[in-house]
Amino acid sequence: MTKMVVTPWEVSGDIDYEKLIKEFGTQHLTDELIKKLEKEAGSSHFMLRRKVFFSHRDLDVALKEYDEGKPIALYTGRGPSGKTHLGHMLPWVFTKYLQDALGANLYFQITDDEKFLCKPELSKEKTKTWAYDNALDFIALGFNPKKTFIIVDTDYAKTLYNMAIQIAKKVTASSAKAVFGFTNETNIGMMFWPAMQAAPCFLPSVLEKRNVRTLIPAAIDQDPYWRIARDVAPKLGYPKTTAIHSIFLPSLAGPGKMSTSVGQNTTIFTTDTPEQVEEKIMKYAFSGGRGSIKEHREKGGVPEVDVSYQWLRIMFEPDDKKLKEIYEDYKSGKMLTGELKAILIEKIQKFLENHKKERERARKNLDKFILKD
């Protein structure tokens, strides 16, 4: 076991999601609450059924208000430090379902300022370029341009900065240190920066000039920001933001979040070619198979640790029946690792083939999504 580290800037080690719920002080996403969400949404989603989203803050409050006809907005985002990979898109796929199902406005923050401040090697020009590049991957998922608003921080600074200073005034250095682990070596831009990610939690209320509660679908590493935002909300007269948290898509190499810094080969980018997809999965996807075909047939594989199976479960095989068949065939030894990998490779190649087309189309529509002030 390698030590678990989960902060907004670093995710590594073997991740214990139960422990995270305790440490972060979030709530379990119970079956009962999932049913309530499905009822309000009018449909189910495999990421809920499989507990890919497993934790929340006040989702029950958001659903109750939604049921009463009160306004709600969705908020999520992306830190543009490089190419988009499949793990980044996991919460966005679910966000698309939520937006369609709830008919809510959606705010998408792209934090080029954050990545400039926290990555010594990145220039301001570079993070801005990545911001508009990554936006294409988000738009490509088919969000409704009339209800979806993309914020690129340095290009929406007037509004965000004016909100952020109000938030920042209510957050002490000792609480920022406790929540984010800042030290005296942290640059002062970073110390202030959490106020910028908290600002969109209240932006719908500001823009619509009435109380709009936000619901944030995001991976759990972003939760520390919501803690800060929820603390200051009553002090500023806004509704507390609510959140629904996902697990991470594991790296091809095995447990721990898929991270570009671990290596280009354990990550699949949205711009990878079909050949690259095949090569990466064949060569690098951690396998739950046995040492020899004979042994595999006898003892069966271990889908619980097999990354290809996990990717199918978490993101790429929405059909429960098909997934169950794969699980059983692999576990019994009927299906070999190569066959399992071939299923995943085909799924991802198809997904990316379509995604790349949509990504190109998105270039023409980019302007319709970008919020300007």
Ligand code: TRP
């Ligand atoms: N800090 C996030 C990242 O580095 C980007 C982000 C901004 C975000 N606002 C968000 C992510 C809201 C999820 C939800 O990726």
